[in-house]
Amino acid sequence: MTSLDDFRMETRAWLEENCPQDMRKTVTTESDICWGGRNWTFKSEAQQQWLERMAERGWTVPSWPKEYGGGGLNGDEAKILKEEMTRINAMSPLESFGIWMLGPALLKYGSHEQKLQHLPKIARGEIRWCQGYSEPGSGSDLASVQTKGVDMGDHFLVSGQKIWTSYADQADWIFALVRTEPDAKKHKGISFLLFDMTSEGVSTKPIRLISGSSPFCETFFDEVKVPMENVVDERGNGWTIAKYLLTHEREMVSNLDAIFGGSAGLYETAIDSIGLDETGRLDDPLLRADIGEFLIDEMALTAHLAAAKDFHRAGNQLGARSAELKYLGTELNKRRQSLVVQAGGLEALSGPEENNGIGNQSASWLRSKGNSIEGGTSEIMLSIISKAVLRLPSLG
Amino acid sequence: MELFSSEETLLKDSASGFMAENASVQALRDLRDQKEALGFNQELHKTLAEMGWFGMLLPENAGGYDFGHRAAGLVAEEMGRNLTASPFLSTAVLSAIALRQSGGDHLSEWGPKIAAGEAVIALAIDEGAKHNPSRIKATAEPDGNGFILNARKRAVFDGYNADRLIVVAKTGEDTGLFLVDPSAAEVAVERNAMLDSRNAANIQITNLHLDGKDLLCPLDKGAAVLEATLRSGRAIAASEQLGVAKEVAERTTEYLNERKQFGVPIGMFQALQHRMADLYCQIEQTASLISSALRAIDTTSDKAEALSRAAKAKVAKVSRVATEEAVQMHGGIGMTDEVDVGLFMKHDRVLTEMLGDSAHHIDFLLKTRGL
Numbered sequence: 001m002t003s004l005d006d007f008r009m010e011t012r013a014w015l016e017e018n019c020p021q022d023m024r025k026t027v028t029t030e031s032d033i034c035w036g037g038r039n040w041t042f043k044s045e046a047q048q049q050w051l052e053r054m055a056e057r058g059w060t061v062p063s064w065p066k067e068y069g070g071g072g073l074n075g076d077e078a079k080i081l082k083e084e085m086t087r088i089n090a091m092s093p094l095e096s097f098g099i100w101m102l103g104p105a106l107l108k109y110g111s112h113e114q115k116l117q118h119l120p121k122i123a124r125g126e127i128r129w130c131q132g133y134s135e136p137g138s139g140s141d142l143a144s145v146q147t148k149g150v151d152m153g154d155h156f157l158v159s160g161q162k163i164w165t166s167y168a169d170q171a172d173w174i175f176a177l178v179r180t181e182p183d184a185k186k187h188k189g190i191s192f193l194l195f196d197m198t199s200e201g202v203s204t205k206p207i208r209l210i211s212g213s214s215p216f217c218e219t220f221f222d223e224v225k226v227p228m229e230n231v232v233d234e235r236g237n238g239w240t241i242a243k244y245l246l247t248h249e250r251e252m253v254s255n256l257d258a259i260f261g262g263s264a265g266l267y268e269t270a271i272d273s274i275g276l277d278e279t280g281r282l283d284d285p286l287l288r289a290d291i292g293e294f295l296i297d298e299m300a301l302t303a304h305l306a307a308a309k310d311f312h313r314a315g316n317q318l319g320a321r322s323a324e325l326k327y328l329g330t331e332l333n334k335r336r337q338s339l340v341v342q343a344g345g346l347e348a349l350s351g352p353e354e355n356n357g358i359g360n361q362s363a364s365w366l367r368s369k370g371n372s373i374e375g376g377t378s379e380i381m382l383s384i385i386s387k388a389v390l391r392l393p394s395l396g
Numbered sequence: 397m398e399l400f401s402s403e404e405t406l407l408k409d410s411a412s413g414f415m416a417e418n419a420s421v422q423a424l425r426d427l428r429d430q431k432e433a434l435g436f437n438q439e440l441h442k443t444l445a446e447m448g449w450f451g452m453l454l455p456e457n458a459g460g461y462d463f464g465h466r467a468a469g470l471v472a473e474e475m476g477r478n479l480t481a482s483p484f485l486s487t488a489v490l491s492a493i494a495l496r497q498s499g500g501d502h503l504s505e506w507g508p509k510i511a512a513g514e515a516v517i518a519l520a521i522d523e524g525a526k527h528n529p530s531r532i533k534a535t536a537e538p539d540g541n542g543f544i545l546n547a548r549k550r551a552v553f554d555g556y557n558a559d560r561l562i563v564v565a566k567t568g569e570d571t572g573l574f575l576v577d578p579s580a581a582e583v584a585v586e587r588n589a590m591l592d593s594r595n596a597a598n599i600q601i602t603n604l605h606l607d608g609k610d611l612l613c614p615l616d617k618g619a620a621v622l623e624a625t626l627r628s629g630r631a632i633a634a635s636e637q638l639g640v641a642k643e644v645a646e647r648t649t650e651y652l653n654e655r656k657q658f659g660v661p662i663g664m665f666q667a668l669q670h671r672m673a674d675l676y677c678q679i680e681q682t683a684s685l686i687s688s689a690l691r692a693i694d695t696t697s698d699k700a701e702a703l704s705r706a707a708k709a710k711v712a713k714v715s716r717v718a719t720e721e722a723v724q725m726h727g728g729i730g731m732t733d734e735v736d737v738g739l740f741m742k743h744d745r746v747l748t749e750m751l752g753d754s755a756h757h758i759d760f761l762l763k764t765r766g767l
Contacts, residue, residue, distance in 0.1 A: 271767050281759075282767040292758035295765070296713075297681075299706040303688040304397070304681035311397045321397060324677045385676060386669035390649050393664045 007077055011084045018053045019090045020046035026089065033095050036125025038172045054093040055124045061099055064107065068115050069123030075313065097166070098122035098129040101245050102175050105192070109233040109241050118173075118194070130197070132162040132176030132219060133242065140380050142177075143187050143239055147221060149178040156180060158193065158201075158224040164374065168204040168217035171197055181236045190238035195226045211366035246376060266291065266336060269361070270343035287342060294335055301328055320388035327381040330371035337368035397680060398687055407467055411474040414447060419480035421736045427481055428593040434557055435595035436481045445513025450488040453628065454496060458507025465628060465690040469635035476639020479736075479743055481594055483516045485633055485750075486554035491517035493628040494562050494573055497621040498613035502575055506560070518558040519625070520549040520576075520599055527752040529626065534565035534601075536572045541608050543567065545574060545582075547601040553750065555597030556587040562612065563601065564622060571618035574610050576601070592743040627704045630751050631689045634707040637747045638686055641679050641715035644722040644740045648672065651726055668725060675721060678714045685710055702764065705757035712748040719744045 023046050027033060034040075034047050042048040054060050057071060062078045064070020073081065085092075103122055106115050121127040138144045147160025158178055168174070173196055181189035197204075201224040207216040233241060270291060275283050282288040308325055312318055318325070340361055341348045348361040372378040386392045400408065419440055427437060444450060452468045454460020468489065475484060492510055495503045495517075509515035523533055534547030547565055555561060561576045561583075578585050582604035590596050613621050649672055652663030662668060689703035719741040723730040730737050748754070 267765050267767055276767065280763065282762070288762060288767065289755075289758075291767070292755075292762050293713075295761055296706045296710045296754075296758060299703065300681040300685040300710050303703075304684035307397050307399075307684040307687065310399055314399055318397075324680060327674075328677050328681055379670065382670040382673040383666070385673035386666075390669075390672055390676060392649065392652060392669050392672065393661050395664065 004076055004080065008080045008084065011081055012087070014057075015084055015088060015090060018050075019085075019088060020049055022046035023050040023091050023093075024089045025091065027091055032091065034091075034093060034125065035096055035128055035167070035170070036094055037096075037128025037170065038126070039170060040125070040128070050091070051093045051125050058123060060094040060125065061103060061119075061123045064103065064119065064123065068107075069120035075315075079313070094125045096122065096125070096128055097131055097171075098127065101131060102129050102194075105175070105232065105241050105245050108244065109192070109237075111232075113229075114194075114232060127172045128167070128170065130165050130168045130171035130174050130219075132165055132168075132174045134164045135161060136163050140377055142242070143190065145177045145179050145190055147176065147178050148182065149180040149191065149193065149226065151180065152225075154228055156193070156226045156228070158195070158221045158226050160221050162219040162221075163216075164207075165204070165217045165219040166215045168197070168219045169206055173197060174202075174219070175232075177238050177242055180231075184236055187239045188236050190242070191235050192232040192238035192241045193226055194230045194232065195224060199224050199226070201225075209367065209370070211363045211370075214367075265361075266294070266340050266343060269340055269348075273344055273347055287339075291339055291343075294332075294339055297332055298336075301332055304328065320384050323376070323381040323384040324389070326375060327372075327378050327385075331378060333371050334368045337365040341365040398683060404467065404470060407463075408470045408474070410447070411449070411471045412477070415474045415478040415480050418443060419475070419478055419482070421479045421739060424479045424481055424593060424739060431589075433587060433595070435554070435589070435593060436483055440480075441482055441516075442513045444482055444484065445511065449484070450492075450513050451507075451511030453489060453492045454507045454511055455503075458496070458503045459509075459511040460492070460507060461511075464694045465631055466687070466694055468632055469686065469690045472632045472635040473639035473642070476636035476641075476743075476747075477643040479592075479640075479739055483518075483554040485629065485636065486518045486558075487516050489632045490519040490625055490629045491560075491562055494519065494612060494621060494625040497624045498573070498617075500613070501609075502612055506575075509559075515559040516554055516557070517560045517562060518552050518555040518597070519629075520547065520552045520555060520561045520563045521622075522551045523547075523549060525550075527749065527756060529564070529622065532564055532566055532571070534563065536565040536567045536574060536606070538567065539605065542610070543572070543574070543606045543608075545576070545601050545604040545606055547599070549599040549601070551588075551596045551749075552599050553594065553596045555599055556585060556595040558597075561599065567615055570615040571622055572615055573612040573618055573621060574606055575612055576604065576606070576610070580604060590746055592739075592746045594746070623701070626751060627701055628693060630708040630757075631686065631693055631704040633747055633751055634686045634689070634704070634711045637711045637715045637744065638679070638683055640740050640744050640747065641682070641711065641718040644737055645672070645675055645679055645718045647737065648718075648722045648725050655727075662725075671721060672725075675714070675717055679718065682707075682710050682714045702761060705752075705761055708752060709754040709757040709761070712754045715744050716748065 022044060031043060034051055058066055058069055059071045059081060061069065062071040062073045062081050066072040099122060103119060106118060133142060135146055137146055147158065147162065149156035149158045162176065173194060176193050177190050178193045179189050180191040201222040203220045204217045207214055207218060270282055277283040305325065308318065344361050387394045448461055449471050451460035452463040455462050472484065487510055495506055506515060506517065510517065521529060536543040536545045545563065545565055547563055549563065552561065558578060561578050563574045563576045565572050565574060576583065582602050584600040586598045588596050588598050652668060652672065653661050655662050686707045689700065689707040692700035692703045719737065722737040723741060726735060726737055729735050
């Protein structure tokens with residue numbers, strides 16, 4: 001037996017003993033997810049138990065170093081843990097922007113003190129983070145950040161507005177891009193700041209989307225006092241960190257089942273609502289042809305995502321190629337959702353607009369339109385590929 | 397994003413170097429201009445076999461090297477990049493797999509000849525303008541210990557001057573694969589020069605008496621052997637077509653950097669950049685799809701059938717965009733015979749029809765999903 005085999009056996013036994021039965025199921029609704037944070041109310045005793053037990057072993061963030069609340073697992077071990085969790089259909093004990101985004105940024109760019117202060121609380125689900133990047137005037141041109149931080153000696157006074165801040169109304173802390181060096185060049189004047197959302201001067205307002213209510217908020221800062229030591233890395237180096245995180249975000253969004261997973265009931269919806277002709281084919285040849293085009297693209301992307309995971313696992317960085325996955329995944333999901341609504345016909349459109357919650361076909365269709373905008377638009381992805389992969393000349 | 401083992405990298409590099417030197421687009425031009433009846437160069441066929449590439453899919457006990465489909469796909473991709481004309485697909489893939497799946501004396505006799513580049517064997521399956529194995533009309537009527545074969549076959553790739561034909565015919569509900577000597581008086585072979593300068597013969601077989609031993613495998617196994625043969629053929633043809641798509645896309649990207657209009661390289665225009673970037677993404681995911689189809693065949697996964705069909709369907713769509721964009725972005729010069737992109741477009745079009753176009757395979761995939 002190799003040590004990895006031992007690890008697998010131990011992990012299997014531990015999970016078997018410690019994963020509550022109620023936590024062994026597929027996530028079906030938003031409310032199944034545990035986000036943690038100061039204001040978190042656990043949905044069940046099992047959810048709390050599962051988080052506490054996993055956090056104690058550092059397995060909410062298995063590959064982070066142990067001293068920062070992680071599990072200290074190497075790549076092979078982390079993979080085994082994931083496989084063993086999948087084997088018993090265990091839910092993830094904790095999801096958060098802290099795990100996906102801030103953690104990787106602090107591990108790479110944060111000071112030892114910052115890591116000690118923030119990472120263990122993320123790992124234990126005690127502090128919930130949100131991301132303050134986009135502004136009303138900075139969409140695709142993210143580096144044109146206007147939110148300013150005025151140097152007051154031992155602290156900044158931060159004023160401005162962020163938009164598309166997911167769960168800002170429920171988050172405890174924010175990591176934000178703030179212009180602290182007004183005289184520096186566009187990309188060199190931004191700092192990556194961390195601050196508490198309960199600070200005086202912070203307010204939030206939820207955004208209603210075409211698909212109904214959403215986790216997105218507008219976030220306002222009115223002379224918020226942020227201590228100097230809350231800058232990550234050097235002052236003016238925020239853009240570098242943001243770019244690093246954006247590739248993480250792309251990997252995350254193009255990977256997540258939320259963006260590309262399952263057929264969203266397309267084939268079933270088509271058969272149910274349209275029926276088959278006497279040859280056993282869908283009784284709408286033109287829609288059938290569109291679904292067929294989708295089907296081979298779905299198979300291609302499935303194979304491609306698997307290849308990308310293998311590539312990544314073998315120690316290669318995806319880098320600019322995460323733009324490729326983001327582009328393909330989000331565009332395909334838009335097509336899928338359009339086809340679902342087309343297949344569902346008027347059935348997919350019935351019900352009052354305000355009832356369009358999660359799991360509703362028309363709401364999912366409308367929401368999917370944002371997939372190719374958030375996290376970098378498809379057009380930005382194509383420009384990144386042109387420049388960084390194809391090496392075509394660019395203006396800037 | 398593909399990962400290659402060190403053996404695979406070695407194979408890829410040696411195939412790439414060899415084709416560029418010995419079987420390049422210029423070699424195809426020479427073949428075309430000399431109006432070579434075979435549609436391939438016999439010496440090149442021999443040399444390709446000496447490199448070991450005609451025995452890749454044959455077992456060691458039949459003169460082969462058993463490298464597997466993944467490896468054969470890498471070689472085919474390089475052939476696609478160089479528009480290499482050879483009986484690789486007909487002989488080293490389709491016929492080799494049909495023989496291998498059947499086993500027995502025919503494999504022992506013909507396997508070593510295929511591997512050594514000493515025989516060309518063509519699969520005579522199509523009968524109309526479109527590939528459709530479910531509508532085969534050729535018949536092999538039982539007659540004493542043997543059969544009487546009647547067939548009208550079209551688009552038999554490398555069928556002109558082949559040493560043997562593998563003719564697919566129906567005996568009642570069963571599918572028979574018959575090894576036929578084309579020099580027989582009952583077999584009329586008509587050379588058909590194709591748009592891509594290869595040959596795809598039309599073959600008429602009238603009342604040919606065959607022995608029971610001319611069957612590759614028992615009749616009740618014929619359908620399964622044919623399925624496996626077509627599955628391999630599709631995946632390798634898809635690899636070749638991927639090579640075509642990659643090569644024209646790369647050549648076009650290079651041209652966008654070189655060609656200047658309005659004082660700047662035209663690659664600076666976003667209208668062109670985004671189209672090339674989209675094409676690149678499509679090619680990359682198609683490469684992953686083809687790679688997974690090849691591996692699925694090698695591991696006899698039950699996904700192999702669907703993956704090989706999806707691969708063939710998808711690559712045809714992507715490669716069509718690649719060749720059309722190549723002509724468009726090269727502009728006027730792209731329409732001239734002097735530039736190679738037209739040659740890629742022609743071979744691409746033939747590859748798309750060969751072993752079934754996108755619509756054919758998508759229809760099958762949809763049916764297996766119940767719609």
